[in-house]
Amino acid sequence: MTNNDEICVPADVFDAVCAKADAAAQAQRGLAQADTEAKNELLTAIADALDARADEIAGANALDMVESKEAGMDAGKLDRLLFDVPRIAAAANGVRHVATLPDPVGEIVRGYRLPNGLRLQQTRVPLGVIGMIYEARPNVTVDVASLCLKSGNAAILRGGHAAERTNAATLAIIRDVLADHGFDRALVDTVDEYGRDGATAMMEARGHIDVLVPRGGAGLIQAVVRNSKVPVIETGAGNVHIYVDASGDLNKAIPIILNAKTQRVGVCNAAEKLIIHRDVAAQYLPAIAQALIAADVALHADESAYDIIANAGIDCVSEGENLLAATAQDWDTEYLALEMGVKVVDSLDEAIAHINEHSTGHTESIIAEDYSAIEEFTKRVDSAVVMVNASTRFTDGGVFGFGAELGISTQKMHARGPMGLREMTTTKWIGYGTGQVRR
Amino acid sequence: MTNNDEICVPADVFDAVCAKADAAAQAQRGLAQADTEAKNELLTAIADALDARADEIAGANALDMVESKEAGMDAGKLDRLLFDVPRIAAAANGVRHVATLPDPVGEIVRGYRLPNGLRLQQTRVPLGVIGMIYEARPNVTVDVASLCLKSGNAAILRGGHAAERTNAATLAIIRDVLADHGFDRALVDTVDEYGRDGATAMMEARGHIDVLVPRGGAGLIQAVVRNSKVPVIETGAGNVHIYVDASGDLNKAIPIILNAKTQRVGVCNAAEKLIIHRDVAAQYLPAIAQALIAADVALHADESAYDIIANAGIDCVSEGENLLAATAQDWDTEYLALEMGVKVVDSLDEAIAHINEHSTGHTESIIAEDYSAIEEFTKRVDSAVVMVNASTRFTDGGVFGFGAELGISTQKMHARGPMGLREMTTTKWIGYGTGQVRR
Structure with missing residues (x-):
């Protein structure tokens, strides 16, 4: 068909x-x-x-x-x-x-x-x-x-x-x-x-x-x-993003990203992409990448992210194996596997624009402490569910208290x-x- | 197209x-x-x-x-x-x-x-x-x-x-x-x-x-x-029915039918069909038909209704002009004109079945005083709006208090x-x- x-x-x-x-x-x-x-x-x-x-x-x-x-x-x-x-x-x-x-x-x-x-x-x-x-x-x-x-x-x-x-x-x-x-x-x-x-x-x-x-x-x-x-x-289909803002708390980011990516891999609310603000990329990405690689996640990184991860002295990182150069196609791919796209952005605006262009409209999450960044993200990201400082895995009829679900609608009507x-x-x-x- | x-x-x-x-x-x-x-x-x-x-x-x-x-x-x-x-x-x-x-x-x-x-x-x-x-x-x-x-x-x-x-x-x-x-x-x-x-x-x-x-x-x-x-x-499209139950009050039926058919003719909430219970057809139809014909409405009547109307001594009734034999096609026609289909049924069940088969799902009305008939009709008629002892012309965003309307949805989603x-x-x-x- x-x-x-x-x-x-x-x-x-x-x-x-x-x-x-x-x-x-x-x-x-x-x-x-x-x-x-x-x-x-x-x-x-x-x-x-x-x-x-x-x-x-x-x-x-x-x-x-x-x-x-x-x-x-x-x-x-x-x-x-x-x-x-x-x-x-x-x-x-x-x-x-x-x-x-x-x-x-x-x-x-x-x-x-x-x-x-x-x-x-x-x-x-x-x-x-x-x-x-x-x-x-x-x-x-x-x-x-x-x-x-x-x-x-x-x-x-x-x-x-x-x-x-x-x-x-x-x-x-x-x-x-x-x-x-x-x-x-x-x-x-x-x-x-x-x-x-x-x-x-x-x-x-x-x-x-x-x-x-x-x-x-x-x-x-x-x-x-x-x-x-x-x-x-x-x-269903979930090309799900987590955005780590410049104001994001690394101690929240790591467990949320790990949970969203690895707690269950083949499901529509699992995270597929990590977007991180340039101001904290050099500081946060090594620890985040280390945690993901230790959990067997292969990273498809854009140029900035690749440079940071490749040069951070992370255990077990292996270029061409679990660290790969992202292609344009990666941003639209729902891996449903231990793989994750990683992208560095210059601004919250760039993050929102990228998500609204590439997301399937299922679930996105922002890791941030800045009030205005959270307001902008939750208002402007055009997806069925937007999480703040929480795992994308919560998008589920059972979790939402519906008792059971027929599915997750990614349409607006x-x-x-x-x-x-x-x-x-x-x-x-x-x-x-x-x-x-x-x- | x-x-x-x-x-x-x-x-x-x-x-x-x-x-x-x-x-x-x-x-x-x-x-x-x-x-x-x-x-x-x-x-x-x-x-x-x-x-x-x-x-x-x-x-x-x-x-x-x-x-x-x-x-x-x-x-x-x-x-x-x-x-x-x-x-x-x-x-x-x-x-x-x-x-x-x-x-x-x-x-x-x-x-x-x-x-x-x-x-x-x-x-x-x-x-x-x-x-x-x-x-x-x-x-x-x-x-x-x-x-x-x-x-x-x-x-x-x-x-x-x-x-x-x-x-x-x-x-x-x-x-x-x-x-x-x-x-x-x-x-x-x-x-x-x-x-x-x-x-x-x-x-x-x-x-x-x-x-x-x-x-x-x-x-x-x-x-x-x-x-x-x-x-x-x-x-939009409205093949709108009014059903007069055996328990219906003729003093409510006449003004409601007249209003629903003639107050504005070319609109989707105007009535197009009159369904009447056999128990009251001989008693009510002459007065209802008289009122409609006086308002220039041509009637497309099924056999039973035709016989009653033709033999009731109504002023100005004229077979072949304002009294016509209904064809099968009439039951699915939205006239948007001074025309109305008239059908006699043997039971509430037959009325509901006929409506659910031929209606466009816009609006239907029941004229009845019997509690159980009203409950059955409002539960089982599968239309966007079901009126009880009221004109179908009320299906309107302005009337409903919405202030304005984009249209009337006749779908379920x-x-x-x-x-x-x-x-x-x-x-x-x-x-x-x-x-x-x-x-």
């Missing part, structure tokens, strides 16, 4: 996917009226069934794992594909947790009485049918299903070829519980049987699917964003930043009158 | 439109930091300049009017195109009114302290560059410019060929005031000089324009929705219903820390 591919879905696949989405929409109208207790009981029953039938899922997953290993999948991806009994138990506990979260549906967002007596209420309602296109991470199937059901939405899923058996086994259990509880199985469905055509059909299914959420690598997300006729919420249950809703205005007409 | 046209923009036009959008984005970064007082002074100065130089606009408009008349434009469209000195004065007063509205930028939407001490604030910020594609209504140019500037956004406009001279004269004045007040002229710009290619280039300008808002007829809106690679907020200044913003999370790292 590249940006230039012609979109061409076989008509029978398109019709079948639309039929699934329409059945989901029909079923969603029932779910939208269900009260919170009924939805929570449903989620608890799904969690119990996942535990009780974990062997079915783990067995299917073992087959998927064998096939992917034989196909040469790398270790990182294999680890994400693994869905064994302990991981299934963890996912089931996640579902139980979603059951404990507040239900956003029915919240009165605003409400007031007009001068003519008409009583207006803006009320939170589900979005409808949420389409999810993701890569081979079977836990996402469970997460998305539970978040969609709790927020009153139906879900149409395309989970990636490598996890097809695992996802099918998981969905069979979820759909059995739906039926047992008097809900329609169509509430959670997959288009995996149609392969890539299924995903493409979802992107064409405007009027059948209300919103499409791609979750995975930058290539997947961009393909969906560019080709979808269904409204998309863009998630609808939702921006971590998306929890509330972000999976829209609103409806209801006006209660007594015969009012417009004059 | 039809749905099946290949999109093909000359490269030089695409580059020129992107350059305008990028200049607007650069200028918007300055405006985003302007405080409310500075923005209000700017708006007041724009209003004064529009008044002082009204003759320039009116002169340009006179030329547009002559050309459109010669081209055979109909009277309704000519009236919308007219922008004479009194109308310019009204638009200028609209700008002064926007200056009095609360500024949404900077509002703290949510804020709390995490257990680790990180202080999180979800803060309202402008969307960025808003693209507007609209038909020949010159007042929209003034409205959109003032709403965008007040909410900290830049605007790229495509205003329709017929109003090109009028819009150019209006924009010249607005841009002069921007420059006089130390703002960048690029904040409000037009692509009218590129004709249709300009509009198409805007739809392709993903990454340059943040959101596109089409405003006008259903054809224009659908063309933008289907072809745009830039996120679109769908506005981002904003739904009337869009005021708040709906022209997104949010940014800011986390204030003291060295926090993730464990």
Whole structure:
């Protein structure tokens, strides 16, 4: 799926996917009226069934794992594909947790009485049918299903070829519980049987699917964003920057940079770039680079940073191995690895301009003690989340107190930043009158 | 511009439109930091300049009017195109009114302290560059410019060929005031000089324009929705229903139906369909039809409604003239004229199902006294606004207390219903820390 591919879905696949989405929409109208207790009981029953039938899922997953290993999948991806009994138990506990979260549906967002007596209420309602296109991470199937059901939405899923058996086994259990509880199985469905055509059909299914959420690598997300006729919420990709201001405290900078870069490497809120003010570069960079290199991070440094790091007498630094000259391409690269771009800037303005040009708009952090520098940075950096003297790793629905998240929105429309249950809703205005007409 | 046209923009036009959008984005970064007082002074100065130089606009408009008349434009469209000195004065007063509205930028939407001490604030910020594609209504140019500037956004406009001279004269004045007040002229710009290619280039300008808002007829809106690679907020089209329940009060129904259908005919919140419960159809329809026919409304009635109306002895009813047999197509038609579809249903369920199938999701109203019928209708009808015993004409940003509106969103994402200044913003999370790292 590249940006230039012609979109061409076989008509029978398109019709079948639309039929699934329409059945989901029909079923969603029932779910939208269900009260919170009924939805929570449903989620608890799904969690119990996942535990009780974990062997079915783990067995299917073992087959998927064998096939992917034989196909040469790398270790990182294999680890994400693994869905064994302990991981299934963890996912089931996640579902139980979603059951404990507040239900956003029915919240009165605003409400007031007009001068003519008409009583207006803006009320939170589900979005409808949420389409999810993701890569081979079977836990996402469970997460998305539970978040969609709790927020009153139906879900149409395309989970990636490598996890097809695992996802099918998981969905069979979820759909059995739906039926047992008097809900329609169509509430959670997959288009995996149609392969890539299924995903493409979802992107064409405007009027059948209300919103499409791609979750995975930058290539997947961009393909969906560019080709979808269904409204998309863009998630994920994080070319995340940390800027150390001239007023920054080195004792805060080192642990924050280390944490943001190395605490978990393959995640969207991990830092990818270090920008440092020239006034403190010579003083701070040696200690920062030393800490990063000791943590096995390779540095892609601009000319100024390279000179400082190469000549600082750092242990184990090795030019061409863990100290490299940055190329223009580095500034736009999300490494998702133990690598980091390092750039020296002459001013706060230059730092902000560089970030606004190269960031994916996910998260940036400033290390500073100067009040005005912090005000400028937080106001002018145009990203979903801006941290001050804190790790970028905090951009997370769980950390933000949402209980769970569908993903991190890096776009400006609808939702921006971590998306929890509330972000999976829209609103409806209801006006209660007594015969009012417009004059 | 039809749905099946290949999109093909000359490269030089695409580059020129992107350059305008990028200049607007650069200028918007300055405006985003302007405080409310500075923005209000700017708006007041724009209003004064529009008044002082009204003759320039009116002169340009006179030329547009002559050309459109010669081209055979109909009277309704000519009236919308007219922008004479009194109308310019009204638009200028609209700008002064926007200056009095609360500024949404900077509002703290949510804020709390995490257990680790990180202080999180979800803060309202402008969307960025808003693209507007609209038909020949010159007042929209003034409205959109003032709403965008007040909410900290830049605007790229495509205003329709017929109003090109009028819009150019209006924009010249607005841009002069921007420059006089130390703002960048690029904040409000037009692509009218590129004709249709300009509009198409805007739809392709993903990454340059943040959101596109089409405003006008259903054809224009659908063309933008289907072809745009830039996120679109769908506005407007209103196949609006009024349902008279078996429990409805005829004394409320008649004035509400008359008001919703006839108070203003060519607007999106005007009623287009009347659905009535069979239990009261024979009793209520004669009086309702009499009132509508007396107001020159032609009725497209289904078989049951036709029989009742034809045999009720109504004054001036004339089969084939103001009483017509409804066709399947009628249920999906937004007449925007003195015409109304009339349908008899056997149940509330049938009414809700019909509405959810045929409505454009704008506004529907129920006339009822039964509590459970009202609860069912307001919960299950999937539209932006649901009225109870009130005219559908109340769906309006001004009526809702927003002070002004960019349009009425009929989609579920981002904003739904009337869009005021708040709906022209997104949010940014800011986390204030003291060295926090993730464990």
